[in-house]
Amino acid sequence: xxxxxxxxxxxxxxxxxxxxxxxxxxxxxxxxxxxxxxxxxxxxxxxxxxxxxxxxxxxxxxxxxxxxxxxxxxxxxxxxxxxxxxxxxxxxxxxxxxxxxxxxxxxxxxxxxxxxxxxxxxxxxxxxxxxxxxxxxxxxxxxxxxxxxxxxxxxxxxxxxxxxxxx
Numbered sequence: 001x002x003x004x005x006x007x008x009x010x011x012x013x014x015x016x017x018x019x020x021x022x023x024x025x026x027x028x029x030x031x032x033x034x035x036x037x038x039x040x041x042x043x044x045x046x047x048x049x050x051x052x053x054x055x056x057x058x059x060x061x062x063x064x065x066x067x068x069x070x071x072x073x074x075x076x077x078x079x080x081x082x083x084x085x086x087x088x089x090x091x092x093x094x095x096x097x098x099x100x101x102x103x104x105x106x107x108x109x110x111x112x113x114x115x116x117x118x119x120x121x122x123x124x125x126x127x128x129x130x131x132x133x134x135x136x137x138x139x140x141x142x143x144x145x146x147x148x149x150x151x152x153x154x155x156x157x158x159x160x161x162x163x164x165x166x167x
Contacts (some may be wrong), residue, residue, distance in 0.1 A: 050162035051124050051154035056080070060152055061165040062089070062118075062125065069093045074166045075102055075116075083107045086166070089116075096120045097128075099143075114138045119148045127151035 051062040057080035064073035069092055076086040087104025098118040106112055115138060117128035130146035133139045140146060 048159065050157050050159040052157035052162060052165075053124075053152045053154035055152060059165075060154060061157075061162045062154055063159065063162050063166055064089065064098070066093060071098055071100060073100075075104070076166050078165070085112075087112070093120075098125070115140055117143075117146055118154075119151075124153065124155040126153055 047066045049064045049066065051060075051064070053060040059078045061076045061078070062073060063075075064071055071089065071091050071093055073089040074087070075089050076084065078084045083106055085104045085106035087102055089100045089102055091098060091100035093099075096119060098120060100116050100118070102114045102116045104112050104114070117130075117140070118125040119128065126148045128140075128146040128148050129151045130140045131142070133141055
């Protein structure tokens with residue numbers, strides 16, 4: 001019996017001595033666990049747009065921030081033959097129309113307000129033209145009768161130029 005145990009132990013020892021040590025194999029992660037480094041696109045943050053329109057010697061500058069349909073921004077009109085105006089825009093986006101209130105200073109008076117609608121196109125903005133309320137003169141009488149043909153055409157512009165004009 002001693003011989004049998006001794007012979008078995010010796011065989012196991014020889015088998016283990018003949019084995020070559022295995023090099024550690026690096027685990028390759030499966031495709032579902034591979035970490036990808038994609039550029040994160042902020043789809044919820046405010047989007048900024050700048051526009052400029054020139055009619056004769058008059059220029060309109062608009063800077064707009066669209067935060068999920070809530071619009072804020074600034075607008076300035078530089079007129080060659082009459083007083084210019086500058087102020088803030090606020091409102092909302094309804095389809096492809098920006099329905100805004102323009103609160104501005106003109107002719108030395110602050111606190112002026114006007115409703116102003118813009119149709120957003122692939123090239124820029126087109127200002128809406130419509131009959132104003134005779135009592136206030138600031139609101140449109142009928143939103144459905146606002147025409148965009150013939151309104152100021154504002155084209156996309158470099159925001160640095162627009163920001164400088166809005167200062």
